[in-house]
Amino acid sequence: MVMIEARALHLSFDGDRDVVAGLDLALEGGRLAALVGPNGAGKTTLLKALAGLLEPRSGEIMLDGRSLEGFKPRERARRIATVPQEGRALQGTTVSEFVLGGRYAWRRPWSPLTAADEAAVLAALESADLADRREDRVEELSGGERQRALFARALAQDAEILLVDEPTAALDPRHQLWVFDRLAEQADRGRAVLVVTHDLNLASQYADTMHLMAEGRLVASGAASEVLSAEVLEGLYGPDFLIGEERSARFGEPRPFILPWRRGADRPPEEPPRGDPAAGV
Amino acid sequence: MSRRARIARPILLVLLLALVLASLVVGRTDSLSFTTAMRGAAAAVGLGSPLEGSLQAIVELRLWRVLTAAGVGAALALSGALLQGVFRNGLASPGVIGVSSGASLGAATAILLLGGEASMSIGESAGRFAPLIVTLAAFLGAAAAVGIVVVLASRRGRVSMPALLLTGIAVNACCGGIQAAIQAFSLRDYQLIRAIFTWTFGSLDDKSATQVAVVWSALALGLLVLPFVSTELDLLAGGEEDARSLGVRTGRSRALAVGAAALIAAAAVAVAGQIAFVGLIVPHLLRGLFGRGHRTLLPVCVLGGAVFLVGAEFLQLSVLGHSALRPGTFMSLIGGPFFIVLLLRQKKEFMSW
Numbered sequence: 001m002v003m004i005e006a007r008a009l010h011l012s013f014d015g016d017r018d019v020v021a022g023l024d025l026a027l028e029g030g031r032l033a034a035l036v037g038p039n040g041a042g043k044t045t046l047l048k049a050l051a052g053l054l055e056p057r058s059g060e061i062m063l064d065g066r067s068l069e070g071f072k073p074r075e076r077a078r079r080i081a082t083v084p085q086e087g088r089a090l091q092g093t094t095v096s097e098f099v100l101g102g103r104y105a106w107r108r109p110w111s112p113l114t115a116a117d118e119a120a121v122l123a124a125l126e127s128a129d130l131a132d133r134r135e136d137r138v139e140e141l142s143g144g145e146r147q148r149a150l151f152a153r154a155l156a157q158d159a160e161i162l163l164v165d166e167p168t169a170a171l172d173p174r175h176q177l178w179v180f181d182r183l184a185e186q187a188d189r190g191r192a193v194l195v196v197t198h199d200l201n202l203a204s205q206y207a208d209t210m211h212l213m214a215e216g217r218l219v220a221s222g223a224a225s226e227v228l229s230a231e232v233l234e235g236l237y238g239p240d241f242l243i244g245e246e247r248s249a250r251f252g253e254p255r256p257f258i259l260p261w262r263r264g265a266d267r268p269p270e271e272p273p274r275g276d277p278a279a280g281v
Numbered sequence: 282m283s284r285r286a287r288i289a290r291p292i293l294l295v296l297l298l299a300l301v302l303a304s305l306v307v308g309r310t311d312s313l314s315f316t317t318a319m320r321g322a323a324a325a326v327g328l329g330s331p332l333e334g335s336l337q338a339i340v341e342l343r344l345w346r347v348l349t350a351a352g353v354g355a356a357l358a359l360s361g362a363l364l365q366g367v368f369r370n371g372l373a374s375p376g377v378i379g380v381s382s383g384a385s386l387g388a389a390t391a392i393l394l395l396g397g398e399a400s401m402s403i404g405e406s407a408g409r410f411a412p413l414i415v416t417l418a419a420f421l422g423a424a425a426a427v428g429i430v431v432v433l434a435s436r437r438g439r440v441s442m443p444a445l446l447l448t449g450i451a452v453n454a455c456c457g458g459i460q461a462a463i464q465a466f467s468l469r470d471y472q473l474i475r476a477i478f479t480w481t482f483g484s485l486d487d488k489s490a491t492q493v494a495v496v497w498s499a500l501a502l503g504l505l506v507l508p509f510v511s512t513e514l515d516l517l518a519g520g521e522e523d524a525r526s527l528g529v530r531t532g533r534s535r536a537l538a539v540g541a542a543a544l545i546a547a548a549a550v551a552v553a554g555q556i557a558f559v560g561l562i563v564p565h566l567l568r569g570l571f572g573r574g575h576r577t578l579l580p581v582c583v584l585g586g587a588v589f590l591v592g593a594e595f596l597q598l599s600v601l602g603h604s605a606l607r608p609g610t611f612m613s614l615i616g617g618p619f620f621i622v623l624l625l626r627q628k629k630e631f632m633s634w
Contacts, residue, residue, distance in 0.1 A: 053522050077528030084526070090518040090573040097574070101516050105528030110508030110576075157527070 002026045003192040004050060004068075004080070004161055009059035011042070011049050011216075018057065019045045021216040027161065027194055032187035034203035035196045037213035038236055043196045044085075044165055046213070050194065051082045051163050063161075077105035081157035083164040087150045089138045096134040098149055099124055102156030120156045127182065128152035143170040151182065162186055164195040168202060180206040184250055204228055204255045205248035212236070228256040239263055285570065286577040293584035297351065300591045304347040307599045310339060318343075345488040350594050350608070351587040352496035353485070353549040354559055358586025359503060359579060360546035361560025362567075363538045366514035366575055368445060371568070372623065374560040375546035378449040379426035381557065382456035384550035387422020389463050389477045391415045416495050419551035423543045426452050431539070483554035483609025485594060492552045499548030503541040504583070510538040511575040518573075556590070556609045558616025563589050565623065 004027050011020035020042040027033055027050075035043050048054040050061060052068050061068040063079060071079075081102065089098050102124065103117045125131045128148040133141070141149060147167060154162060164183060168176040180195075180202050187193045187208065197203050203210055204224040212220040212227050214236055220227045230243055241258050248255040305318040313321075317332065321340025324331040331337040361374040368378075375381045391414055430452050434444035460481070467473040513534035516524040524531050546560065563586045564578065571577050590608070593615075597605040606614070 048522070051526055053525055073525060073530050074528040077526065080526075082526040084523060087523060088519045090515055092572045093515075093574070101519070101527055104512060104516060107512075110511070153527075 001029045003029050003063070005062045006046075006050065007060050007062065009046075009049065009061065010057040011045050011054060012057050013045075019216055020049070022059070023213075023216070023218055025050075025211060025218065025221075027192040028209075029160065029192045030187060030190050031208040032184050032193045032195070032206055033209040033211060034207035035194060035211045035213060036198070036200055036203050037219070040215075041213040042216040043213055047082070047163050047165050047194070047196050050161075051080055052076045053082075074105040077157060077159070079159050080161045080163065081154035081159035083150050083154045083162070083167060085166045085169065087146065087153075091137075091139060093138050094135055095130055095138055095141070095149055095152075096121055096125065098138050099130075099134075099152045099156050102153040102158075105157065120158055124152040124155035127155055127185075129178075144172070144175050147171060147175075147179070151179070155186075160191050162191050162193045164193065166196055166198065168197065168199055176202060200228060201257045204257060205246075206250055224255050228258060233258065286572075286581060289571065289581060290584060293581070293588055297584060297588050297591065300588060300595055301347050301351065304350075304591060304595050304598075305340060305343050307595065308339070308343045308346075309598055309603055309605065313340065342487065345490060345493050346485050347591055347594075348493045349488040349496060349553060350485050350591045352493065352500055353553045353556060354563075354586040354588070354590025355583045356496060356500050356503065356545040356549040356586070357556060357559040358563035358567075358582040358589065359500070360542040360549070362564035362575075362579055362582040363510070363514075363542040364560070365564055366510075366579075367517075367535050367538045367542070369518060370445075371565055372446065372561075374558075375423075375542065375550075376453075376555070376557045376560060378445060379430045379452035379456065380423045380543055380546045381550050381555050382453045382460075383426025384419040384423035384547040385480050385555050386456040386460050386463075387418040387420070387425075387547070388415050388480050388551050388554075389460050390422070391418030392473065392476050392480075393463055393467060413491075413495065416499075416548055416551035420544055420547035422456075423547035423550070424540075426456060427539060427543050480550070480554040481609070482607040483556040483612075485553055485608055488552070496548050496552045499545050500583070503545035506537045506541040507579050510534050510541070511579055514538060514575040515573075554609060556612050558612045558619065559586060559590055561623070562616060562619055 006023055006025045009020055009023045009025075010018050012018045023046065025046070035046065037043055045054065049056055052061075052071065055069060063071065063076075068076065089101075099121050100113075100117070103113075103120060106120075107114075107117060122131070125134050128151050130145065130148055130152055133145065138146065138149060147170060151164075151167070154164075162183075167179045167183075171179065176199070183193050183195055184206050195203070195207075207224060209221065210224050210227040211218055212232065219236070220232055228243070233241060233243065240261055240263050242261040243256055243258050245254040245256055247253065302315075302318070305322055306313055306315055313336070317336065318340055320329060321332045321337055322344050323329045324337060325341045325344050332340065357375060360380065364373040364375065364378060364380075365371050367373070395411060395414065430445065430448045433448040433451075434441060436444075460477070464474060464477050467477060513524070513529050513531075516527055516529050517531060517534065521531050549556070564582050567581050567585045568578060571581055593611060594608060597611055605611075
């Protein structure tokens with residue numbers, strides 16, 4: 001079932017150049033979708049727009065048959081949760097206070113915690129493997145733990161759409177797999193999950209659908225084996241990679257993997273068009 | 282809320298009550314007996330018969346004075362804590378970002394326009410509406426000043442802290458200049474110049490029940506917004522976009538917080554003139570004790586600010602008696618060095634401009 005849908009979406013900063021130009025994308029419940037593509041393709045920008053944090057220049061994002069712009073912030077936050085690349089919090093905030101931030105949209109002003117709030121926070125902390133650190137301060141957490149705290153906060157938000165930006169950038173391989181296991185778990189519970197990632201291999205072995213983006217457009221969408229073809233990849237990244245296949249534990253069948261591999265002379269990568277500097281990769 | 286904060290509130294409340302009572306007993310003139318002071322205070326609010334002779338007047342002056350001090354201290358501290366939360370910087374305060382000087386200029390302008398009559402009202406007893414008009418003018422001045430500062434210091438909806446401090450300095454200088462000009466124009470009118478002078482250095486003397494009511498009602502209005510900004514300010518610490526993704530109406534929360542901060546600081550300045558640094562010191566001290574979470578910090582600042590100003594005045598009056606300094610002067614004397622220490626501790630941040 002389609003939960004959120006972008007139609008003919010144009011996005012830009014300051015209204016000059018389109019970072020995303022005429023894009024259609026639908027996210028379905030129960031599926032883990034991965035958004036991949038070279039630097040500057042507009043992935044993070046698209047994610048922000050889907051989260052309702054950036055107004056489209058033209059086109060529409062539809063949630064429940066309604067334009068996302070018409071949702072009140074709290075109403076929207078109960079439906080869509082975002083895991084940003086990095087987070088900050090007031091100095092001295094404990095992990096559980098931080099995760100409680102995810103309950104904001106469900107709580108009334110100045111009201112005490114409800115049983116549902118407490119249960120959601122606890123469940124989120126456990127899912128993120130942070131239950132034993134809940135009384136620690138966020139500034140004491142390691143990079144990986146912070147990433148998990150952000151994830152836990154989004155889980156506490158109890159939203160059916162989960163948008164995740166580059167969750168594995170700072171993590172070692174074991175934690176990278178751990179993060180994607182959790183994302184797959186959320187999809188299997190019926191949520192619509194979209195993860196922006198540079199890691200084609202994680203995307204390939206976990207994602208139900210891959211969306212390949214370049215220069216503000218979707219180049220290919222579909223199963224990993226269709227999207228990660230040698231032709232498509234060569235067009236995007238140049239000739240310097242190896243491609244193979246290995247069994248994915250999630251799907252029980254082979255999925256492609258890709259290795260950056262220098263084949264010829266060193267050459268500078270083509271510079272991507274300059275997007276929002278704050279948007280990162 | 283931490284255990285510390287739960288214990289602190291009753292302690293601060295008792296401390297405030299004790300200081301208020303002590304301030305009725307000890308004042309600029311001779312000390313009174315506790316029972317006399319209590320009877321006079323009761324009579325002032327309409328319970329029991331007044332004391333004989335000038336005693337009743339003395340107790341009433343002390344009562345309005347200490348209630349004004351409590352309200353003004355609470356208002357300035359809360360205002361500072363709100364502004365520091367909104368601008369995510371411990372150096373923001375009503376004085377630094379132009380609220381105080383704007384309010385002061387507004388008040389001075391109103392006094393000038395209302396003429397001698399209004400200036401009388403600042404002193405003893407006079408027109409009932411004059412204090413309200415002066416307060417309103419002070420609020421408009423404060424709102425204008427903070428509006429100018431925020432507009433000048435923001436780019437694409439973000440307020441940069443160095444820009445905020447610099448525009449604050451500029452607006453303070455403008456307000457100060459205009460106010461000096463007003464003072465120069467009104468030099469011939471003794472009442473007028475005395476009234477304006479009072480604003481510049483702050484005064485808690487010769488207050489009336491009306492003025493107490495003005496500052497406490499503004500404070501009550503300010504307290505009304507706390508449920509709608511406290512969690513929001515906590516979440517805004519993670520950044521504008523992050524807070525929005527959690528469902529915070531960031532624009533509304535900021536506007537409410539800044540509006541409330543301007544209103545209560547303006548009322549405080551309108552009633553007691555410029556008393557610097559309370560809005561800077563009190564939140565800073567309490568943040569160290571109770572952490573940065575606004576749900577705890579903001580209410581504690583209300584109590585702490587009242588205790589701080591009432592306590593400082595009590596100390597001054599009981600030690601210096603007749604030669605006690607004006608509250609604004611006294612606060613600047615202790616606040617200036619404190620501010621320097623604060624700047625030194627934040628030096629790194631400032632060096633990275």
